[in-house]
Amino acid sequence: MATEISLENVWFHYYPQTESREKWAIQGVDLIFQQGEYVSIIGSNGSGKSSLACLINGLFIPTNGNLVINGQHIEDDQGRWELKQRIGMVFQNPDNQIVAPSVLDDVAFGLENLGVAREEMQKRIPHVLELVGLSGLEKKEPHHLSGGQKQRLAIAGVLAMQPDVLIFDESTSMLDPDGRHHILQLMRKLHLSGKTIIHITHQATEAFLADRLVVLNKGKVMLDQNREALYANSAQLTNWGLDVPISIELHQNLLAKGWNLSHRIENEEQLVSEIWTYM
Amino acid sequence: MSKIVIGQYIPGNSILHQLDPRAKLLFVFFFFFLIFLANNTATYLVLYLFVITIILLSQIRLSLFLRSIKPVLFIILFTVILHLILTKGGEALFVTPLFTIYEEGVRQAIFIASRFLILVVMASLLTFTTSSLDLTDALEILMGPLRKVRVPVHELALMMSIALRFIPTLWEETEKIMNAQLARGANLDSGNIFKRLVAYIPIFIPLFLSSFRRAEELAMAMEARAYRGGVGRTKYRMLQYTYKDYFLIVIFLILVLVIGWLRV
Ligand SMILES: Nc1ncnc2c1ncn2[C@@H]1O[C@H](COP(=O)(O)OP(=O)(O)OP(=O)(O)O)[C@@H](O)[C@H]1O
Ligand SMILES: [Mg+2]
Numbered sequence: 359m360a361t362e363i364s365l366e367n368v369w370f371h372y373y374p375q376t377e378s379r380e381k382w383a384i385q386g387v388d389l390i391f392q393q394g395e396y397v398s399i400i401g402s403n404g405s406g407k408s409s410l411a412c413l414i415n416g417l418f419i420p421t422n423g424n425l426v427i428n429g430q431h432i433e434d435d436q437g438r439w440e441l442k443q444r445i446g447m448v449f450q451n452p453d454n455q456i457v458a459p460s461v462l463d464d465v466a467f468g469l470e471n472l473g474v475a476r477e478e479m480q481k482r483i484p485h486v487l488e489l490v491g492l493s494g495l496e497k498k499e500p501h502h503l504s505g506g507q508k509q510r511l512a513i514a515g516v517l518a519m520q521p522d523v524l525i526f527d528e529s530t531s532m533l534d535p536d537g538r539h540h541i542l543q544l545m546r547k548l549h550l551s552g553k554t555i556i557h558i559t560h561q562a563t564e565a566f567l568a569d570r571l572v573v574l575n576k577g578k579v580m581l582d583q584n585r586e587a588l589y590a591n592s593a594q595l596t597n598w599g600l601d602v603p604i605s606i607e608l609h610q611n612l613l614a615k616g617w618n619l620s621h622r623i624e625n626e627e628q629l630v631s632e633i634w635t636y637m
Numbered sequence: 638m639s640k641i642v643i644g645q646y647i648p649g650n651s652i653l654h655q656l657d658p659r660a661k662l663l664f665v666f667f668f669f670f671l672i673f674l675a676n677n678t679a680t681y682l683v684l685y686l687f688v689i690t691i692i693l694l695s696q697i698r699l700s701l702f703l704r705s706i707k708p709v710l711f712i713i714l715f716t717v718i719l720h721l722i723l724t725k726g727g728e729a730l731f732v733t734p735l736f737t738i739y740e741e742g743v744r745q746a747i748f749i750a751s752r753f754l755i756l757v758v759m760a761s762l763l764t765f766t767t768s769s770l771d772l773t774d775a776l777e778i779l780m781g782p783l784r785k786v787r788v789p790v791h792e793l794a795l796m797m798s799i800a801l802r803f804i805p806t807l808w809e810e811t812e813k814i815m816n817a818q819l820a821r822g823a824n825l826d827s828g829n830i831f832k833r834l835v836a837y838i839p840i841f842i843p844l845f846l847s848s849f850r851r852a853e854e855l856a857m858a859m860e861a862r863a864y865r866g867g868v869g870r871t872k873y874r875m876l877q878y879t880y881k882d883y884f885l886i887v888i889f890l891i892l893v894l895v896i897g898w899l900r901v
Contacts (some may be wrong), residue, residue, distance in 0.1 A: 417861055442863035454851050455858035459770055459801040466873035467860035473869045483873075501805040515862060 360393035361427060361444045361554065362524035363414055367422035370577075371481035372407055385407040385577040386423070391556065393522060396549045398565035399558045401574035402599040407558045410574065411525045414556070421516065443472055446516030452508035453500075461503075461511055462496040468519045481520075486514040490544060506537025513544060520615040523554040530564065542567060558601070562595060563603040573598055603627050645705070645761070646768045652881065653766040656777035660882035664889060665763045668682040671892060672752055679899040681751050687892065688755055697765050705761040706754065713753045720746040773797045774874055791867030803851070810847060828835050 370384035383406045391397060391414075401407050412418040413425065416438030425432045432438055448454045460487040465486060469479045487493050490510040500508060509529055518525060526545065532536040542564065549555045559565050571588050574580035575598040581588070588595075592602045592610065605626045613618055617636060623629045648654075653661070673682050692702065706713075727740030764772070777794035779901055782792050818839050819825065825836050 412857075415861060417857065439863060441866060442861060447858075447860075449854065449858055451854060453806055454854035457799060457802065457855065457859060457862075459798060461769070463798075463873065467859075467864075470870050470873055471863040471865065473871050476871060476873060476875060479871075479873050499805070500802060501809065512858075519862070601853040 359522055361553075363389075363391040363523065364391060364426040365389045365410075365413065365420075365446070366424040368420045368424060370406075370412060370418060371421045372409075373420045381501070382421075383577050384413065385421075387417075387577070387579055387583070389572065389579065391523070394549075394552050395570060396568045397557070397570045397571045397572060398556045398568035399556060399574055400560060400562065400565045400595075402560060405574045405598075406577040407560075407574055408527055409577075410436075411447060411527045411556070411558055414525060415523075416441040416445050431459065443519050444521050445523040445525065446519060446521035447525045447527065448509070448512050448516055448529045450531055452505050452512060452532065454529055455512045456500045456508060456515075459499055460496070461492060461498045461500065464500065465515050465518050466509060468515050474520060482518050482520070485628075486517045489517065489547075490514045491540075495517055503525055504537065505533050506540050509533060509537065509541055510544065513608075517548075521553070522544055523556065524548060525556045525558065527558045528560070531561070532561070555563070560600065562592075562601045566603060566606065573600070575599075589622075645701075645764050647697055647701065647765045648768075649696055649766070651694060651766065653691065653695045653762065654880060655879075656766075656885065657876055657878050657882045658767045658771040659779055659876060660777050660878060660885050661763055661767055662772070662779065663760050663870070664885050665890060668759055668892075669756060669895060671889075672755055674893075674896050674900055675752075676900050680896050681748060683892070683895055684755055684901065687750070688758055691762060692758065695762055695766055697762075698843070701763055702758055702764065706757050709753065709757055713750050716753070717746045717750050720749055769801050770874070771799065771876075773801070774876055778876065791870070795867075807844070807848065810838065811844055814843050 365387050368387045369382060371382050373381070387410065399407050399410065409418065413420055416425070416432060419438070425428050427441065427444070430437075432441060456464050462483065465483050466479055469482065474482075484493070487496065490513050491607070492507065492510055493513060495503070495507070500511065503511060512529075513524075524543075526546075530541050533541065544569070545555050545557060555568070557568055558562065565571055566585060566589065568585065570584050571581070572579060578599055581594075587605060590610075592606050595602050606625070607620055609619065609623050609629055612633070613621070617633075619629075619632045619636060623632070638876045672684065682720040692699070714715075721738050722742070724742035724745045725739050726742070727744075729737050729739055730743065767775075773794050776797075777790055780793075782789065787804055806840045815825070823836055825840075826833065828836070831886060
C-alpha cells in the first residue's frame with residue numbers, strides 16, 4: 359500500500375469563531391508527501407508543527423482547505439478514522455501515550471480499536487516488539503520502563519497497526535542521548551523499509567538526518583528543500599529562530615576556505631575524520 | 638516507592654492463580670451469601686475448614702492475610718463487644734453492675750467475628766491470586782449484560798485499566814513534587830490538621846495541573862490510535878474457562894448441601 363498525502367491551502371484555527379487574524383495556527387499550507395519520503399519539519403516554538411501533524415492524520419479538521427489522500431478528499435469522520443490506520447503518530451511525552459498497564463496490552467490497544475482479529479494480533483505483536491527491541495519485556499508494566507523504552511513501546515503500538523506513514527512529533531526531545539539515538543536509528547530503519555517518515559523537531563542536527571526539510575514559521579511554510587540544497591546555505595535557518603548545527607557551520611566554513619572536503623557530510627564523526635585526513 | 642501494591646496481587650502459579658478470574662469472582666460473590674447461612678458451630682467449622690484448605694492451596698504466606706485483616710480489626714472488635722454486651726440468653730457467665738455477659742452473647746460474638754474473618758480472607762484470596770487486569774476483564778465481561786440498560790461497561794473497564802496504568806506514574810510524580818517542595822523548606826508534617834492541609838496545597842495544585850495535561854494528551858494519543866469507543870472493538874486479552882473452573886461449581890454445591898444439612 360502507498361499513501362500520498364496532500365495538503366491543499368490548509369488553514370487551521372483553534373477557535374474559528376473568534377476569527378482573530380493573529381491566531382491562525384496554520385496559514386495556507388500546501389504540502390505533498392510521497393510514499394517513502396523522509397521529511398523533517400522544523401520550526402521554533404509555536405510555529406504550528408504539532409497542529410500540522412494533527413491535521414495530517416485527521417486528528418484536527420482544517421478550518422479551510424483540504425486534506426487529500428491518494429487523490430481522495432478526506433471529509434467525514436469515517437474517512438478521518440480510517441486515516442488513523444494509514445498514518446501513525448508518535449508524540450513527545452512517552453508517559454502520556456501509553457494506555458494499558460502492560461507492554462503487551464498496550465501494543466494491542468490500536469489493533470483492538472481497528473477490530474483486528476485476535477489470531478492476527480498474536481502474529482503482529484511479537485513482530486513489532488522485536489522490531490523496536492522490546493522482546494522479552496511483554497509482561498512489564500510501563501512505569502518500569504525507561505523513557506527510551508516507553509517511546510519505543512509507543513512506536514511499537516503504532517507500527518502494529520501497519521501504517522504507511524509515521525509522524526514523530528518531537529518524539530526524541532524528552533529522552534537521554536542514548537534513548538534519542540535509538541529512536542533516530544529506528545526512524546532510519548523504518549524509512550529504509552519503505553515507510554514515509556515525518557519527523558517534527560526543533561533540533562536542526564536531527565532535522566538534517568532527513569532527505570527533505572520543511573521550515574515552518576508562524577503557521578506558514580518558509581522553506582521546503584532537500585537536504586543538500588539547505589545544507590549548502592544553512593545560515594538562512596537563523597532567520598526563523600533556528601540553530602545551524604555547529605558541524606554544518608564548520609564544514610561550510612572550511613569548504614569556503616578552500617579545504618578539500620567531501621560535499622556531503624552525514625554526521626559529526628565523518629566530519630572529524632575528514633578533517634583528520636585532510637590535515 | 639512502589640510499595641503500594643494495588644489489588645495486592647501476589648504472583649504465583651497455584652491452582653487458585655490458574656482459575657479463571659470470572660469463576661473466582663462469581664464464586665466469592667456466592668460464597669458471601671453462603672457465609673450467612675452458617676448459624677451453628679458445625680457450619681462454621683465447615684467454613685473454616687474450607688477457607689484453611691484454600692489458603693494452603695494458594696501458597697500465600699499467612700502473614701499477608703493477617704495484614705489484610707488488620708484494617709478491619711477495629712470493626713470486628715467493635716461488633717464483638719456489642720454482641721457480648723447486648724445479646725441475652727443462656728447462662729450468665731460474667732456479671733457486672735453495668736452489663737452481664739451471657740453464654741449466647743459469647744456464641745454470637747464468636748460467630749460474627751468468624752463471619753467477618755472469613756469474608757475478609759476470601760476477598761483477600763481473590764485479590765491475592767488475581768491480577769487487577771484480570772479482575773477488570775472479568776468485571777467487564779460479567780457486567781456485559783448491563784450494557785442493555787445503558788451502563789457504559791466498556792468505558793468503565795477502560796477507565797479502570799487506565800487508572801491501573803497511571804496510578805504508579807502519578808505516585809512517582811507526587812513524590813517528585815513533594816521532594817521539590819521539601820527542598821524549598823515546605824513543612825508537611827507538623828502543626829495542626831489545618832496547617833498541614835495548607836502545606837499540601839503546593840503539592841496538589843501542580844499535581845492536578847499536570848494530570849489534566851496528561852489526560853488531554855492521552856485522549857489525543859488514544860484517538861490517534863483509532864480509539865472511538867467500544868463499538869466494533871476486538872479484545873486481545875481472552876479469558877477461557879477450563880475444567881478447573883467447572884469444578885468450582887461442584888465444590889460450591891457440596892458446600893451448600895453440607896451447610897444446608899448441618900445448620901439448624
Ligand atoms: N490547544 C490549543 N488551543 C489554542 N491555541 C493553541 C493550542 N495549541 C496550540 N495553540 C497555538 O497554535 C499555535 C501553533 O501551536 P503548535 O503547538 O502547533 O506549535 P508547535 O510548533 O508544535 O510548538 P512547540 O514547539 O511548542 O511544540 C501557537 O500559537 C499556539 O499558541
Ligand atoms: Mg509541538
